[in-house]
Amino acid sequence: MLLLLLYVQCFTMDEQRSKAVTEAFVRLYKDGLIYRVHRLVNWDCTLRTAIFDIEVDHEDLKGETPLEVPGYRSPVQFGVLISFAYPLEEGLGEIIVATTWIETMLGDTAIAVHPQDGRYKHLHGKYALHPFNGRKLKIICDAELVDPSFGTGAVKITPAHDPNDFKVGERHNLEFINIFTDDGKINEMGGS
Incomplete structure (x- = not known):
């Protein structure tokens, strides 16, 4: 008996297969089995692609x-707590926040305080002003994120650039502002 094997070679993005994939995704979407949503990713500025979580070394710094850091001749200092002041609206003075990630302040959309922290009770629901672009930053209460005994007890919130801030942004319906280009430079949303 002669067995004839037919080997078909095709391009995965050819028209027939592309239509089938599109059809499958549309059906899954209509059935509510898949959906589109914004999420944070681990972005590699050199490769210009997202990196899977298991490919990233996560380390809690003390x-x-x-x-x-690849591309730098000498070690880069991380975990440095920096404090700076945001002016408050209505001539209420200023609020000092503390952060280890100062470079993302261009994308800040809120400032969080602990709801039980007496130092900030008079500021609940008020606004600070971003010193570089004039954006209004609502002062929100968030007991999950803010530890009143750490730093100043006031935390800048940058939902598009930090996993914890992302969750706060979802809880408080904040704006998500991406301030980086794909190659890691500041874009037009970060200022001129």
């Missing part, structure tokens, strides 16, 4: 820590 205080100031020098780390080797």
Whole structure:
């Protein structure tokens, strides 16, 4: 008996297969089995692609820590707590926030305080002003994120650039502002 094997070679993006994939995704979407949503990703500025979580070394730093970073000749200092002031609306003075990620302040959309922190009770629901672009930053209460005994007890919120802030942004319906280009430079949303 002669067995004839037919081997078909095709391009995965040819018209027939592309239509089948589109049809499958449309059906899954209409059935509510898949959906589109914005999420944070681990972005590689050199490769210009998202990196899977298991490919990223996550490390909780305890205080100031020098780390080797590809492309830098000497270690880069991480975990440095920096405090700076945002002016408040209505001539109420200023609110000082503390952060280890100062470079994302261009994308801040709120400032969070603990609801039980007496230092900030008079500011609940008020606004600070971003010093570089004039954006209004609502002062919100968030007991999940804010530890009143750490730093100043006031936390800048950058939902588009930090996993914890992302959750706060969802809880409080904040604006998500991406301030980086694909190659890691500041874009027009970060200022001129």
